[in-house]
Amino acid sequence: xxxxxxxxxxxxxxxxxxxxxxxxxxxxxxxxxxxxQDLASWLEWLDKTHPDLAYxxxxxxKFYLDVAAxxxxxxxxxxxxxxxxxxxxxxxxxxGHTGITFDSTKALTREFVEEGGxxxxxxxxxxxDKLVITGKLDGQPSNLKGYAIEKINGVAIENVxxxxxxxxxxxxxRQRKALLAKRFASYYWLYFGEAENFVIDVTDESEKVTIRxxxxxxxxxxxxxxxxxxxxxxFEVLDPQTAKLTLKIFNWPDKERYxxxxxxxxxxxxxxxxxxxxxxxxxxxxGDDDMxxxxxxxxxxxxxxxxxxxxxxKIIEGRESETQRLGEVIDGELKANNQVDHENPYxxxxxxxxxxxxxxxxxxxxxxxxxxxxxxxxxxxxxxxGKSDQTGGLQNYLLPHSQLAVFxxxxxxxxxxxxxxxxxxxxxxxxxxxxIRPQQLVDKLMQTW
Numbered sequence: 001x002x003x004x005x006x007x008x009x010x011x012x013x014x015x016x017x018x019x020x021x022x023x024x025x026x027x028x029x030x031x032x033x034x035x036x037q038d039l040a041s042w043l044e045w046l047d048k049t050h051p052d053l054a055y056x057x058x059x060x061x062k063f064y065l066d067v068a069a070x071x072x073x074x075x076x077x078x079x080x081x082x083x084x085x086x087x088x089x090x091x092x093x094x095x096g097h098t099g100i101t102f103d104s105t106k107a108l109t110r111e112f113v114e115e116g117g118x119x120x121x122x123x124x125x126x127x128x129d130k131l132v133i134t135g136k137l138d139g140q141p142s143n144l145k146g147y148a149i150e151k152i153n154g155v156a157i158e159n160v161x162x163x164x165x166x167x168x169x170x171x172x173x174r175q176r177k178a179l180l181a182k183r184f185a186s187y188y189w190l191y192f193g194e195a196e197n198f199v200i201d202v203t204d205e206s207e208k209v210t211i212r213x214x215x216x217x218x219x220x221x222x223x224x225x226x227x228x229x230x231x232x233x234x235f236e237v238l239d240p241q242t243a244k245l246t247l248k249i250f251n252w253p254d255k256e257r258y259x260x261x262x263x264x265x266x267x268x269x270x271x272x273x274x275x276x277x278x279x280x281x282x283x284x285x286x287g288d289d290d291m292x293x294x295x296x297x298x299x300x301x302x303x304x305x306x307x308x309x310x311x312x313x314k315i316i317e318g319r320e321s322e323t324q325r326l327g328e329v330i331d332g333e334l335k336a337n338n339q340v341d342h343e344n345p346y347x348x349x350x351x352x353x354x355x356x357x358x359x360x361x362x363x364x365x366x367x368x369x370x371x372x373x374x375x376x377x378x379x380x381x382x383x384x385x386g387k388s389d390q391t392g393g394l395q396n397y398l399l400p401h402s403q404l405a406v407f408x409x410x411x412x413x414x415x416x417x418x419x420x421x422x423x424x425x426x427x428x429x430x431x432x433x434x435x436i437r438p439q440q441l442v443d444k445l446m447q448t449w
Contacts, residue, residue, distance in 0.1 A: 022111045025403075026080040034401035035082060036071045042100065042406050043067060045397045050408045051314040051329050056095040056171070056391070056422075063092050079402050084191060086404070087167035091176065095409070096361055097391040099169030103398065103405040106224040109186040117194055118218030119185040124149075126177045126358075127435040130205065131157055134436060137185055138221035146436050147202035150210065152188075153195065163191055171361075172424070175385025178358040185219070194218075229257065235265040243269050244278040244442065250287030250363045262295040266346035275350040276449070278442060282355050282381065286362025293338070297370060299348050304337035305374045307366050309418040313411035316395065352377035355441060356427055358385035365390055368425050369415040380445050381431060383424035389414045 030038075043064075046053060054060040066089055077085070083102065090099040102108050113119060122133045122142065130148035135141050149157050161180070164187045170176035180187060196218055203210045227248070234246040245265060252258045269277065279296065289307065297305065310333050320326040341347070354377045356368050365386050371377035391409035398405055415421055429448070433440040 022108060022115055022117070026083075027078050029076045029078060030082055030401055031076050032074050035073060035077060038082075038399040038401050038404070039067055039071050039086075041397075041399055045406060046098075046408055048327065049314060049316055049395050049397075049410055050098065051312045051410065051412055053093075053098075053408075055312075055412055056098070056387075057093050059092065063089060066092070079404075080190065082402050083404060084167070090169040091166045091173075093169065094171060095391055096170045096175055096179075096386055097394055097409040098407065100399075100404055100406045101169070103403070105183060105186045105190075109189065110223045112189070113220060113223040116220075117189070118196060118220050119194075119223065120152075120188050120198060121185075121216055121219035124181045124184050125435045126181050129177075131161065131181070131184075132436060133202070136221075137219045137223075144202060144214075146206075147204055147211070149200055150203055151199075151201040151212075153199055160188070160192075164188065167191065171386040174358050174383075174424075175361065178385050182359075185223070229254075229261075233258065233261055235261070235268070237268075237272065237274070238278075238442075238446070240272075241275040242278065242446065243272075243274045243276075244280065246280040246283075247292075248283045250284060250289070250291035250367070252291070255288075255291070258291060259295055262299075263346065266299045266348055269348060269350075270346045274348075276353070277348060277350060278353045278355065278445070279377070280355040280442075281360050281364045281367065282357035282438065282441075283359055284361075284364040285359060286364050289363050289366060292363065292367040292370075296367070297338075297376065298341045298344055299346060300352050300371070300376050301338070301340050301374070302349070302376070303374060304339055305370060305376070306334050306337050306416050307370045308334050308413040309416055310334075310414045311411055313393070316410050319410075353380050353429075353445060354378070355381045355445075356384055356425060357382050360384045360425070361386040362390065362392070365425055366392075366413070372425070372428065373416040378429060379425065379427040380429045381427050381433075381441055383426050386424065388421040388423060388425045 057063055070085060086100055093099060109119060121137050123135050123137055124131055125134050132146060132148050133142060133144045135145055151157060152160050164180055165173065165176045167187065168176040168179050170179055198216045198218060200214050200216065201210065201212045202214065229252070232248045235243065237243050312329060312331050315324045315326055315328045315330065317326060324330060354368060354371055356379055360368065361384065365384055365388065368379055369388055372379050390413050391411070392413055393410035394407055395410055396405055396407045431441055431444050433444060
């Protein structure tokens with residue numbers, strides 16, 4: 001009986017129960033056969049889900065060869081070691097909607113910190129390809145704000161960034177940089193390991209000053225706290241003729257609150273006779289399309305519109321019908337136009353400017369495509385990191401042994417004006433600005449009026 005109980009416990013550890021603490025989960029051993037099974041499960045699931053993996057993948061043959069090489073390994077790996085190896089494939093897939101990682105890297109890091117761990121202590125942004133400090137990780141100000149990091153613990157920053165960027169999913173290197181800036185503490189810990197203290201070299205580009213060997217304690221502050229509604233959605237009147245909406249995600253649990261907020265904003269603009277509206281989606285990584293279809297376009301559209309043109313979709317389990325067989329890939333075109341909401345009492349007829357950037361992605365790219373292609377708004381700022389043609393209908397699956405999460409789209413969608421657009425969304429008005437001072441883009445835009 002005792003022998004059977006021990007075997008049961010060992011099997012349970014191998015399949016990573018949710019109750020295991022963070023370090024135990026990461027340190028659990030995966031046997032070679034379990035790794036092979038996970039990789040086979042991933043490829044089988046991708047085949048059932050993705051409509052065309054070669055659509056974005058740089059070299060599909062190399063991808064499959066690299067997966068096969070991982071399958072041929074004959075040594076056990078911890079879950080963390082497996083993560084470090086398999087996530088190197090993410091950048092090959094070249095799609096922010098396709099990849100492999102932990103189910104929630106943020107939640108994993110939060111658990112690690114709650115259990116006594118420590119992580120890199122700064123919040124960061126890429127500014128002209130330099131990784132620049134914006135403040136402390138816990139939101140407090142830092143006297144190193146604006147300094148570009150040159151070294152971390154004796155390692156040149158380019159040698160720190162290269163392996164981390166390789167392990168991030170994303171349409172492009174530019175998008176991966178935008179993602180890494182927000183997830184640096186997590187990815188640094190997972191790849192390089194925990195450090196109690198960091199020694200950094202930094203440079204102030206404007207002053208041409210370099211400070212070396214700054215010793216900073218790792219952060220043990222609560223990690224990844226959820227943003228409030230007020231932090232996520234803002235409306236402000238900038239001057240008697242101009243208002244600004246900042247929308248940091250097209251997803252919120254209480255959608256009715258969001259739609260009420262948007263209605264109130266458009267109502268106030270109507271009352272104040274606002275002539276110009278700026279919508280900032282630079283920090284918007286996507287979400288649900290109804291958030292911008294109902295929440296924005298219904299207020300600004302002046303002609304019938306569609307959010308895409310041609311599409312390719314894989315029929316997955318639960319989506320099949322008499323005319324659409326499981327596993328079939330269907331090509332088609334969106335022809336049913338959305339109509340102008342003439343009954344909306346708060347329709348906005350002034351000028352609309354939408355701010356975009358490297359982090360703008362997914363549903364927010366569909367929004368940017370829609371307003372640009374139909375002439376509902378002028379896009380301003382810098383190109384997106386994501387492609388203008390988007391994948392979507394995101395699906396998720398947990399691998400049986402490592403419990404790593406794999407994700408992939410079930411459809412591909414071309415932008416409303418059609419064509420094959422693997423390049424980013426290009427702004428109508430290109431304006432470079434200091435990413436440490438995001439308000440600078442708004443100021444520069446208003447100076448052009």
